[in-house]
């Protein structure tokens with residue numbers, strides 16, 4: 001599992017960042033547009049929906065469960081300040097993907113009880129991409145939390161996030177996560193589509 005989280009810099013808009021990742025073979029985009037208006041998010045989501053379908057990629061929105069059905073995306077990623085996942089499930093039903101953010105094992109327990117499809121666990125390390133970061137987990141944090149999940153037979157996929165680069169991926173998979181979410185390391189690479197290809201190869205090797 002590899003999710004690209006959209007961002008913007010002096011070279012790429014949010015939409016262009018998604019197009020770079022799609023060109024590189026990414027099959028799962030999260031449209032995250034912090035500080036954008038509802039109208040801007042809707043326009044970007046409605047543009048990316050058919051593009052992602054052409055690429056055979058899944059598209060989820062960050063935060064905005066309320067816009068999922070009307071924009072036609074595949075689901076939503078919810079943080080602690082967003083709609084509760086069980087409320088989102090009531091709104092969306094079982095055909096949509098709902099992800100939730102965790103920083104601790106207790107967060108994971110709560111999210112699993114609310115029926116999320118996957119968990120974004122982080123941050124792995126410091127990142128400029130998100131303000132008000134939760135405490136950094138580091139590799140030992142992931143190892144400890146994965147062990148606790150196994151003890152309680154929690155099998156919801158865990159996606160590591162936060163300041164992750166290509167070099168970190170084998171270590172994180174060895175710690176027991178099932179997926180990786182990336183933004184900056186792709187967007188800031190000299191050739192983001194090429195970096196996406198490189199990362200997909202690394203992840204494929206972990207899954208063999």
Ligand SMILES: Cc1ncc(COP(=O)(O)OP(=O)(O)O)c(N)n1
Nearest residue numbers: 062077078079080101120121161181
């Ligand atoms: C895969 C994934 N994991 C965690 C997050 C963080 O979500 P959230 O805590 O809601 O913070 P914002 O992204 O909304 O700033 C995520 N977006 N994706």
Ligand SMILES: Cc1ncsc1CCOP(=O)(O)O
Nearest residue numbers: 127129130162163182183184
């Ligand atoms: C959205 C989010 N949530 C925790 S860290 C993060 C940012 C991930 O982006 P990057 O890969 O650039 O650190």
Ligand SMILES: [Mg+2]
Nearest residue numbers: 063078079082
């Ligand atoms: Mg959020």
